[in-house]
Amino acid sequence: MTEEEKYTKREFLKKAGLLVGGVTVASSAVLTGCAGSEGATGPVGPQGPQGEKGEKGDTGSSAPAFVMPVKVPLSKGVLVVDKELCSGCMNCVFTCSLKNAGIGSYELSRMHMAADSKYVFDAYAEPCQQCVDPECLRYCPTGALHVDEITGARVVNENLCIGCQTCIAHCPFTPSRVSFNKTTHKATKCTLCDGDPACVKACPTGALRYYTNPEGVVSGHILQGGV
Amino acid sequence: MAEQYGYAGKILKVDLSTGQITEIPSSNYLPKYFGGRGLAARLYWDEVSPEVGPLEPGNALIFTTGPLTGTGAAMRAIGQCSGKSPQYYPKNTIHTNSASGGWTLQMKYAGYDAFIIKGKAEKPVYLWVNDGKVEIKDAGFIWGRTTRQTMFMMKELHDEKAQVACIGPAGENLVIPSVINVDCNTAFGQGGFGAVMGSKNLKAIVVRGTGSIKVANPAKILELNEAMRQITSIKHGESRVVNGEEIIGSRNSKGGSLASYGAGTETNTSEKLGKVRLRGAACPGCLSHCSVRQEYVDGSLPTGSASCVDNSGWLRPELMTGHYMGKTNWEWSMNNDALGIENFYIGALTLAPISNISPATSSLILDVWYDAYNRGILTEENTGLPWSKFGSSEFLQKLQSMLAYREGFGDVMAMGLGAAVKYIMEHEEFGPDRGDMEFLYQKSCPKAGVFGGLYRHSLVKGYGPGSSMSLASLYSGVDTKMGKEIHGEVFRLPKELLTYFYDSDKVGDLSYWGDDLAKAVVYHQYYAQWADCAPMCAFQTYTTTFHDFSVGNTSDFMKYSNFGIAEYLNAVFGEETTIEELHARDEMLLNMSRANLIRDGYLDGPVDTFHDCIYDEVDIDGINVIPKDKYEKCLAQYYDIMGWVDGAPTKAKLEELDLKDVADELEALGKLPA
Numbered sequence: 001m002t003e004e005e006k007y008t009k010r011e012f013l014k015k016a017g018l019l020v021g022g023v024t025v026a027s028s029a030v031l032t033g034c035a036g037s038e039g040a041t042g043p044v045g046p047q048g049p050q051g052e053k054g055e056k057g058d059t060g061s062s063a064p065a066f067v068m069p070v071k072v073p074l075s076k077g078v079l080v081v082d083k084e085l086c087s088g089c090m091n092c093v094f095t096c097s098l099k100n101a102g103i104g105s106y107e108l109s110r111m112h113m114a115a116d117s118k119y120v121f122d123a124y125a126e127p128c129q130q131c132v133d134p135e136c137l138r139y140c141p142t143g144a145l146h147v148d149e150i151t152g153a154r155v156v157n158e159n160l161c162i163g164c165q166t167c168i169a170h171c172p173f174t175p176s177r178v179s180f181n182k183t184t185h186k187a188t189k190c191t192l193c194d195g196d197p198a199c200v201k202a203c204p205t206g207a208l209r210y211y212t213n214p215e216g217v218v219s220g221h222i223l224q225g226g227v
Numbered sequence: 228m229a230e231q232y233g234y235a236g237k238i239l240k241v242d243l244s245t246g247q248i249t250e251i252p253s254s255n256y257l258p259k260y261f262g263g264r265g266l267a268a269r270l271y272w273d274e275v276s277p278e279v280g281p282l283e284p285g286n287a288l289i290f291t292t293g294p295l296t297g298t299g300a301a302m303r304a305i306g307q308c309s310g311k312s313p314q315y316y317p318k319n320t321i322h323t324n325s326a327s328g329g330w331t332l333q334m335k336y337a338g339y340d341a342f343i344i345k346g347k348a349e350k351p352v353y354l355w356v357n358d359g360k361v362e363i364k365d366a367g368f369i370w371g372r373t374t375r376q377t378m379f380m381m382k383e384l385h386d387e388k389a390q391v392a393c394i395g396p397a398g399e400n401l402v403i404p405s406v407i408n409v410d411c412n413t414a415f416g417q418g419g420f421g422a423v424m425g426s427k428n429l430k431a432i433v434v435r436g437t438g439s440i441k442v443a444n445p446a447k448i449l450e451l452n453e454a455m456r457q458i459t460s461i462k463h464g465e466s467r468v469v470n471g472e473e474i475i476g477s478r479n480s481k482g483g484s485l486a487s488y489g490a491g492t493e494t495n496t497s498e499k500l501g502k503v504r505l506r507g508a509a510c511p512g513c514l515s516h517c518s519v520r521q522e523y524v525d526g527s528l529p530t531g532s533a534s535c536v537d538n539s540g541w542l543r544p545e546l547m548t549g550h551y552m553g554k555t556n557w558e559w560s561m562n563n564d565a566l567g568i569e570n571f572y573i574g575a576l577t578l579a580p581i582s583n584i585s586p587a588t589s590s591l592i593l594d595v596w597y598d599a600y601n602r603g604i605l606t607e608e609n610t611g612l613p614w615s616k617f618g619s620s621e622f623l624q625k626l627q628s629m630l631a632y633r634e635g636f637g638d639v640m641a642m643g644l645g646a647a648v649k650y651i652m653e654h655e656e657f658g659p660d661r662g663d664m665e666f667l668y669q670k671s672c673p674k675a676g677v678f679g680g681l682y683r684h685s686l687v688k689g690y691g692p693g694s695s696m697s698l699a700s701l702y703s704g705v706d707t708k709m710g711k712e713i714h715g716e717v718f719r720l721p722k723e724l725l726t727y728f729y730d731s732d733k734v735g736d737l738s739y740w741g742d743d744l745a746k747a748v749v750y751h752q753y754y755a756q757w758a759d760c761a762p763m764c765a766f767q768t769y770t771t772t773f774h775d776f777s778v779g780n781t782s783d784f785m786k787y788s789n790f791g792i793a794e795y796l797n798a799v800f801g802e803e804t805t806i807e808e809l810h811a812r813d814e815m816l817l818n819m820s821r822a823n824l825i826r827d828g829y830l831d832g833p834v835d836t837f838h839d840c841i842y843d844e845v846d847i848d849g850i851n852v853i854p855k856d857k858y859e860k861c862l863a864q865y866y867d868i869m870g871w872v873d874g875a876p877t878k879a880k881l882e883e884l885d886l887k888d889v890a891d892e893l894e895a896l897g898k899l900p901a
Contacts, residue, residue, distance in 0.1 A: 082463075085463055085507070086507075087507035087508050087509040087516050088508060089509035089510070089511065089512065089513045089514070089516060090509075090511040090512055091301065091452070091456075091513075091514065093511075094299030094301075094452075094511070095449060095452065097299060097439070098298075098299045098442070098445040098446075098448055098449050099445065099446075099449060101439070102442070102445045103439040103440060103441050103445065104297050104298035104299035104300075104439060104440040104442060105297075105299075105336070105438070105439030105440070106332070106333075106336060106388075106437070107336075107439065108439060115387070182437065201453065202449075202452060202453065203462065204456050204459070204460040204516070205460070205462060205507065206462030206464050206465060206476060207463070
């Protein structure tokens with residue numbers, strides 16, 4: 001395998017950074033190509049390589065030098081999942097897509113599912129962690145990703161989004177917590193429903209909860225050096 | 228139609244003999260035939276001729292979804308599999324059964340309302356359906372593998388998020404009680420469609436869809452989902468007053484109605500097994516959570532998950548085991564702890580996903596075999612099975628491998644119950660008492676005619692011949708005690724609800740044979756038709772509806788229960804559909820289903836009757852449960868309401884229901900009443 005072929009989609013986009021940012025068609029083509037070449041060694045979903053669960057560690061070191069670190073206010077709330085209680089029923093997923101996209105869909109839900117291959121049919125909800133140091137926001141080339149003033153959620157302004165999917169590639173979690181609407185070519189992500197998350201209400205087991213703190217919650221990805 | 232709500236828009240047709248892949252616009256069939264069972268009935272009429280055998284290339288494997296599939300409506304992640312079933316005896320005809328899970332959702336998200344698969348591939352193949360792109364690919368490298376291996380390999384090869392419907396060795400070897408596994412979680416379990424798929428040399432159908440389904444009123448669906456949740460589940464930490472009593476959802480209680488498994492706990496299932504850690508599992512959009520995942524703390528057994536059928540059939544004696552496993556196993560497992568449910572549990576857990584045999588069907592059949600063993604017809608010598616260890620892990624492993632690989636006596640069992648019984652009766656090695664097999668068969672499959680299985684609920688519960696979904700009736704056998712229990716569960720409805728749904732508050736009584744029973748049966752068929760066409764989970768139709776009506780109040784229940792499926796349809800289509808309109812469509816679809824049976828020769832033999840031994844049965848109180856005269860009177864009233872003569876719709880009736888082409892074809896075949 002050549003050095004180029006070892007690149008996963010996400011690594012490629014990371015390296016390429018803003019260079020492919022504005023070219024939606026080109027970046028999509030790159031995604032498809034990489035996914036195909038990865039087929040022999042491991043599955044690559046449309047949202048990135050399936051690798052280890054959880055945080056992949058600090059990606060700051062591999063970041064291009066021209067991206068300025070940003071310090072954003074902490075989110076005032078975060079969705080957490082009790083994985084012992086979560087049955088993987090996906091009511092949160094459908095509720096999210098119906099409420100926020102108005103249609104029934106896996107892909108347009110801002111709630112994601114992860115499967116543990118140890119089990120057959122094991123899946124649990126994976127909400128956005130509203131990171132202390134949001135990589136999605138840091139690498140957004142247009143400022144579409146910003147912090148909501150009321151909830152502190154890291155959200156996408158779809159008017160500014162150019163559909164480059166850089167945010168999706170830079171999310172430190174698998175699956176990436178940013179969704180992509182292939183019809184409108186815009187990124188979309190959890191907004192915490194303006195402080196009243198519909199997914200939490202829809203959860204039939206009580207596995208999904210919404211923790212809030214007016215001072216801000218420390219969660220998700222944190223760059224080296226701490227808060 | 229400016230905006231297409233509820234449906235994906237295309238039907239995929241694949242001919243494996245020629246490799247031809249075509250797309251049919253759904254508008255040819257929908258919304259007239261609704262979806263699910265109704266759509267399948269029409270596609271079967273168009274695709275499968277009466278002469279074709281179930282395992283011949285001309286048979287079609289038909290997968291259908293409904294307008295609620297994929298819309299996010301709770302408990303509607305369901306699809307149906309239909310075709311000419313090899314399990315029916317002595318005549319084969321259409322059978323429809325449902326499976327839940329993500330596979331059918333992905334089907335719709337990939338852009339298809341239905342798949343029709345015909346023909347036979349020259350060598351093993353699988354289908355890869357990726358967002359409207361369809362490929363027939365070589366399956367040589369997965370042929371012979373278990374369903375679990377197949378699923379993981381397909382996911383690794385194609386897409387982690389793809390869903391896989393596949394068969395295992397049993398399906399490949401054309402074993403009749405074999406299933407089509409759906410993501411190894413659940414299965415198209417009845418009808419023997421694993422064998423149909425195997426007969427087409429089709430190993431798997433891998434589907435990945437990233438589309439979506441438009442709905443007219445998403446907020447209304449969310450509102451209905453929440454109402455359903457209020458009825459069916461109390462969250463961990465949630466407090467709710469139910470019938471004047473405060474209930475607090477605990478970690479160990481349940482997410483949904485069925486699953487009081489004790490999520491996140493470690494339990495000793497038995498001394499032999501040691502500690503098992505249990506976690507809930509559910510199909511997409513389910514509020515009830517009948518599945519369970521288990522992990523053995525000491526690693527002595529593989530970690531796995533049991534689907535709703537495994538779970539209720541094998542794991543939950545207090546709930547469903549009796550219904551599924553039949554009287555013998557039930558009492559026997561209750562009485563004999565050493566050979567109890569835990570042993571079945573291992574068998575189901577470790578073998579069902581591998582050997583690809585339906586645990587529900589095989590447990591029904593097991594009941595017959597075990598009775599035959601007790602009567603000396605089957606012995607360890609003439610079968611090679613360790614009957615003295617019946618119910619043990621050893622027994623089950625041997626049985627399942629013999630069945631799946633057609634080894635020895637497994638080859639006889641793999642013919643299907645009816646044919647196997649006939650085989651035993653014709654062969655001397657099974658001893659002088661082998662004639663008793665007929666009685667055992669009739670006891671287990673009490674319905675005379677093309678298919679077995681329905682108890683009295685064929686009238687009260689089921690929707691006429693050809694149904695797979697009347698689960699209690701399919702598996703209850705004729706044990707009157709068990710029949711009463713099922714009946715008690717199904718008709719625990721308070722009188723006001725019985726009146727609301729069935730127009731009579733007396734039909735809940737097992738011994739009631741009044742004149743309004745036939746009308747109640749028709750209503751029940753309508754409701755069941757909605758549930759199968761919309762479609763929704765077979766378990767939920769009866770569990771959510773009937774088990775949990777006490778949670779919440781009755782007016783909520785009337786409005787939001789499964790019978791309130793009309794509300795969901797209104798939310799999806801944005802049109803006000805009345806119950807009367809739905810009933811009119813149900814009537815048409817019931818006649819369509821009936822037409823299939825008639826064309827396949829259903830009326831040539833005994834029609835809608837029971838074997839004589841069933842009429843003679845008395846329950847523990849000495850009461851004749853199905854008195855022949857009362858049953859026949861009720862049946863005649865039922866035919867009158869349906870407008871049928873001798874069990875067949877008249878030409879005028881079919882034309883009135885906008886099924887003129889069906890009427891014409893039946894008339895040409897001379898199968899319509901004069």
